[in-house]
Amino acid sequence: MKPKGTSVVDLRDLVLEAHGVARWKRFRKIEADMSIVGALWARKGWPDALKNVRVTAEITEQQLNYEPFTAEGLRSFYCPDLVAIETLDGKRLKQRTNPRSAFASHKPATPWDDLHLAYFSGYAMWNYLNTPFIFARPGFAAEEIGPWVEGHQTWRRLKVSFPESVATHSPEQVFYIDDRGLIARLDYSADISGGVPSAHYPSDYRDFEGIMIPTRRRAYLRNIDGTPIQDGAVVAIDISNMRFS
Template identity: 45%
Template sequence: MNDLLQHVIDTYGGLDRWNGYRELTARVRGGGVLWTLKQQEGVLDDYTTRIELHRQYAAHAFAGPGLLSVYTPDRVAVEKETGEVVEERTDPRAAFAGHEFTTPWDRLHLAYFTGYAMWTYLTEPFSLAAPGTVTEEIEPWQEDGETWRRLKVLLAPELTGHSRENVYYIDADGLIRRHDYFAEVLGTGVTRAAHMISGHREYDGIVVPAERRVWRIGEGNKPNKDVLSVSIDVSDVSFR
């Protein structure tokens, strides 16, 4: 494992502790202009998420009263709490073909995007140690008077994320403070995103960030904070 990634994983609680858990639940409150552009305004204001830690699975209670959105890389669905399928889509990433940044989404598009995104966010940095994922430390970065080390990550082909290539920025305490990527499913006209991360807290021995803010990257590789694309606030985290 890359030395920098090992340092970050140790800071967040260590692989041994992580591997002792199977799933987590959390409360999520979302915002930002993306959901309005995708005609999903208000849907992600306040919901619960349950993810499995060692396979890409997420279930979110935002699809409607008594309903769950269920995500895996090759299938998304809206299901009743009893497990009865209301609607589903296989090969869900293909459903974004031809999209532009302002193309509206249906709730299965939203289930896929939110499913893989929240799984990625809530399993970092541990999932970056998955077999087939390649990591490399690159030149450091100055941000607001701090020096952050940077980790370039190529996700394993079998892992679903915003994009295969990612860059993580790590502060002196070993905490991830920024994550850069292309959100490919948003379609043409999308620029790189700077995903700013803060409010790190410990739950059951694992560090989880409380606040995430996503901006487009502007000149000089700096976040353009004129328009907030996405906000995510995470609380009430529980590991089992």
């Protein structure tokens, strides 16, 4: 069932407008203070590595860093073709080119080194911070599929296909849209961490510079019927502050 008054509106455009796409186009960089924990990081050997970090992400290109990263005085550098660990004054200590290939044959329990962590947490957060605005970029395709009932809510759903040029969890992802036009859930299978189906819930939206940002995210494993397994968050993200420039 489509929310009253939105049946003639393209769902992708509705989502872009609801999140503040007109304001988004004015900015080039995001800075955010956040805490990232959960079972995934513990399983991979980094339970508290991202517990209190500052994230700086570019908007027009796929680039992001975490500070501190694994130790005080260090930061990560991420772009799709290269990840690195640097000192705060820019001295590069180690790096890995073609970083996605380093996950070949990884299973859900395969441990990560610090460069694995830099790549996964880099592309994942870049996607989260830039969604849904990346849907309007060349190479993306979106189509509305059947609605979903969860609890007392009925959500419209948008299936999005990502181009190969964008590092992301999986080439196809499904976004669940509430009656405000905001993303209430997204489904994916993170290919490089074993392809485990996940249901990811953004919530606690706040208005930053006219842009609606979820300040709380919880990701859970997903049953074959699409229902979440809510016996512990695989990923828990909390944002305390955000700045655009």
